[in-house]
Structures are given as structure tokens and as C-alpha cells.
Amino acid sequence: MSPPAGSSVGSRGFYLLREIAALDNRCVIVTSDSNVLAKTPQLRGKMLDQQIDGMHIRWLCTLKFKKTKSLRRILSWLDFELKFFLFGSKGLPKPDAVIVSSLSLLTILNGFLLRRKYGCKVIFEIRDIWPLTLTAEGKYSKLNPLIIILSFIEFIGYKYCDEIVGTMPNLQQHVDKVLNYKRHVHCIPIGFDTDAYKYLNQKRPSDVIPKIPKGKFLIGYIGSIGVSNALDQLFQAAQQTIDEEQIHYLIVGTGDLEHSYKLKYQNQSNVTFHPKISKEQVPQVLEKCDVLYFATHPSEVWNYGQSLNKLVEYMLAGKPVIGSYTGYQSMLNEANCGVFIPSGDVNALVAQIVAFSKFQKTELSRMGDRGKSWINQHRTYRKLGLQYLNEVLLK
Numbered sequence: 001m002s003p004p005a006g007s008s009v010g011s012r013g014f015y016l017l018r019e020i021a022a023l024d025n026r027c028v029i030v031t032s033d034s035n036v037l038a039k040t041p042q043l044r045g046k047m048l049d050q051q052i053d054g055m056h057i058r059w060l061c062t063l064k065f066k067k068t069k070s071l072r073r074i075l076s077w078l079d080f081e082l083k084f085f086l087f088g089s090k091g092l093p094k095p096d097a098v099i100v101s102s103l104s105l106l107t108i109l110n111g112f113l114l115r116r117k118y119g120c121k122v123i124f125e126i127r128d129i130w131p132l133t134l135t136a137e138g139k140y141s142k143l144n145p146l147i148i149i150l151s152f153i154e155f156i157g158y159k160y161c162d163e164i165v166g167t168m169p170n171l172q173q174h175v176d177k178v179l180n181y182k183r184h185v186h187c188i189p190i191g192f193d194t195d196a197y198k199y200l201n202q203k204r205p206s207d208v209i210p211k212i213p214k215g216k217f218l219i220g221y222i223g224s225i226g227v228s229n230a231l232d233q234l235f236q237a238a239q240q241t242i243d244e245e246q247i248h249y250l251i252v253g254t255g256d257l258e259h260s261y262k263l264k265y266q267n268q269s270n271v272t273f274h275p276k277i278s279k280e281q282v283p284q285v286l287e288k289c290d291v292l293y294f295a296t297h298p299s300e301v302w303n304y305g306q307s308l309n310k311l312v313e314y315m316l317a318g319k320p321v322i323g324s325y326t327g328y329q330s331m332l333n334e335a336n337c338g339v340f341i342p343s344g345d346v347n348a349l350v351a352q353i354v355a356f357s358k359f360q361k362t363e364l365s366r367m368g369d370r371g372k373s374w375i376n377q378h379r380t381y382r383k384l385g386l387q388y389l390n391e392v393l394l395k
Contacts, residue, residue, distance in 0.1 A: 012127075012167070012381075013101055015193045019385025020393070021054045028056040028095070030088055032080045034064045046083065060088055074146075077104040084110050094118050097393050100161075101125040105150055108157040115162075123392055124161035125188075126171055129301055130154065136300040137228075154178060163392050168305035170328040188388050189307040191379035197316060199280075206281040208252060208274045212288055216248035217357040220289030220319075222282060223310055225255035230295035233324055235261060236346045237353060238271050247357050252277060252285060286317035290364060291356050295324035298343045302327025312379060315371035320364055322352055337371025 014029070021027040033040040033048075041048055043061040050057045063079040065072035084107070098120055100111040111122045131150040134140040140147050158164060158175050164185045166172075172185040212218065225231060231251075238249045247270060251261075254276040265271045277285065286292065292314040296302060305328040314321045315331065321338030324345070332338040341348040356364065 011193075012190050013099075015191075015196075015381040016188070016385045016388055017055060018053050019381050020389050023386070023389060025389070026056075026093060027054075028058065028092055030058045030060065030084065030092075032062045032076065033059045034062045034076045034080075046087070056092070058088070058092070060084060077106055080104070081106045081110060085113070089114065095120045097121040097123060099123045099125055099165075100157075101127060102130060103128050105130050105153045105157060108153060108161065112160065121162040121393070123163045123165055124157045125165040125167075127167050129168075129171070129174060129304060132174070133301055137297070158183065163395065165388075165392055166304075167307035168328075169307070169330045170303065170305040174304045186392050188384055188392070189379065190309055190312055191381045191384045192312050192316060192375070193381050201283050206277060206284050208250075208277060208281070208285050209288065211272055211274060212250060213248050213272070215246075217246045217291075218248050218250055218289045219291050219293055219322075219353060220250045220252070220286065221293045222252040222277075222285060223294070225251070225253045225258040225261060227257065228297070229255065229257075230297045230324065230343065231257070231261070233295065233344060233346045233349055234293060235265050235271070237349045238265065238268060240346065240350045241353060242268065242270050244270075244354060244357065247353060248272065250274070250285075250289065282313065283317060286314070286319060289317075289319055291353070292317065292319045292321050293324075294321070296327070296343055298326050304328060305330055312375060315375040318365075318368040318372040320356065320367040321371065322349065322356070324349060331374075332371070335371045335374030337367050337374065 017027040017029060033043050041050070041059060043059055046061050048059045050059070060080060060083050062083065063072060063076040065076050081104075095114065095118055098111050098114050100107045100122065102125065108122070108124055111124070114120060115122045131140070131147045131154065134150075135142055135147060142148075142151075155178055158179055164171075164175060164183060165188050166185055167187070167189050169187050169189065171187065175185050176182050219234075221231065221234060223229060234249065241247050249271045251271065252274045262273055266273055294308065294310050294314070296306070302325065306325065311321065311323070311331055315335065315337060321332055323332060323338065323340045324343050325340050326343040329340055332340060339352055341352055
């Protein structure tokens, strides 16, 4: 939960609390300077206090890590918890409520200590379902000592917190499964900041645009190119539709699999690669696409729903979306602005791409407009911040 790294439609926790602070509430964020997704200041001591957008931000100097899947990341979590326990809350105002926002589950223990000290409410917020992510996708054994410890912390967190919040729409089912009884779960998903979105939509030159073939039906993917992005079936679909001369695929981004994909597909006539672009250039490139694409691997994690920044950005672009996704469905089906197809089903993907390519431009435009209208109606952080305040904090 940190200030965004530049202008972004993401940075959910920061934007939510900023909206809550704007409603005459005092908000404090205590976070780590090892957050690889945040623009962190240079700390010369053990902590740094800043005032940003009407909020008090306290940075704790913690162990740095480069790889998200590494022992150093776990050690960094432990370092944060110890430093928070020793001095992280010193000098801060007495809280009425403490929001413990995962990824690390360990902070719930410090949350319970603060509740014991101040009598405040503790909200347990889940943005990624640990340790399920480790067992379902990392293939860790449930008997692994780390998994056993995290499972215990997850259980007591759900059982003894005052309120549970999840970004995913079906977290309720997972919580009920862990506890073996029903507890109410609030869904406060990822949204977007209207001011950041307006800033991003200012026209800026992009060197991608001249490389896009003219007169083609363009399937666009913008984002990381790694194992978790499940892009194999998109490239397989490109191979199967190479004789459909009007269809072209634009892949913009970088990642661990970028080199191997380029070796195999960069000479294919219906595929264009381009390196990662700045966030400021993204809307202009999305505007040139006819249909946008995202994918996930099959996983138990998705049974409880998704809340993806990418899908928010795609819907804001006002374009139809194809999602290769097997799990609890939301957003696309609610807005009627695209389709979900089963993860890994290349034939279904090909059929959907070909079907969309035969749609009239006006029909595709109406579909995209429905998504843009829905996301503006339901997912601004102003609306979500008010929902968080009224339904969770003031409950």
C-alpha cells in the first residue's frame, strides 16, 4: 500500500485511502521501502515520514529483494514485521481502525497487537490468496512448514479480525472453506483514479503506432510477457489464423519469455512485437486495437474471482475484450463487453477471434462502449473509497 510509481490507474490502497482522507478522515500508511512496484524515497535512517495528498506516509527501511519469488522476499516481510513491532507505530495517532493489507499475511499479528493496545477495529484485507497461491501455482506441498505456518496465520486472521475485505468477488467461498463456517466478506475491487486516467489519456507520441499494419483487424496484448501471463495459446491462435489475412496480432511488453517467443514468432507475418512502453503511451496504443486480450493459467485461485489492473485498463479503452480465463466470472459478463473462453482452449480462442473479425465496426464499438460505461459507473476510487468507509470502516 504505497503511492503510485508515476501516474497509474493502479495503486489501489493509496487511492482508496486518499479518497477516505478527502472525506475529513485522518489516514496514515505504514509501508516498506522494498516495494518493487512503488516509487520509494531514499531512506537515510530506519524510517522516513512524509505528507502526501493529505495523508501521513511512514516508510520503514527493510531488506531489499529483486525477485518476487525468493527467500529474500520472505525475509523482507519478517524484517518489516519486526521493525513495525519495535518502532513502526511510534508517534502515530491512536487509530480507530487498522487495515492489514496482504500480500504478506504476517502483518495481521501486528494488527491484533494494535487492537489489544488501542481497542481499534482490525480489517483483514486480501489482495492475493496466500498460501493458496503457493500451493496451487507454486506447487508447494501443504505439508511444507512455511505453508503450515501461513495457513495457521490465515485461519486466525479470518477468525479473529473484525472485518474481511477482498479484491476478488468470490473470496467469501474461500473464507468459508478455511473456517468451515460462514463469515461475511466485503468485496472492494481494484478500480481507477479519474485524475490519473485523464493524465494518461493526454496524447503523446508513441513509436509503436508507425509499426502497426494498416487496414488489419488488430488483436492487442499489452503487458508482461512471462510464464504467469499464459500467452502460449495467443501465439498458437496466431499460427492457426495465418491464412486469415485481415487478422493481425500486436504484442507490446517485455518479460522472461519475450526472447523465446520472438525466436519462434517474430518472422510470422501476422505478429508484431514491440518492447515495453510507458504508461503514458498505453491508451494511444490500446485505441488502435480492435479487440484486447488477456489470459490466465487454470488454477484453483481463480475459483474465487479476479480483480486485474489489466482488465480495468482494457475496459477504460472502450474495446471488446477476450479473456482466456477459467474461474469465477465478473466484469466482462456484467458489462457485456467481451467474452471469457476456457483457459488453454486454443480452438475456442481462434473461433472467437475469427467471429469478432467479422463483426461490423459499429457493433464492436457499442460493445467496447458498454465496458467503458460500466467501469466508469462502478470502479472509480471515489465510489470505492466511499463504499469502504461506509460499509467497512464505519460499520
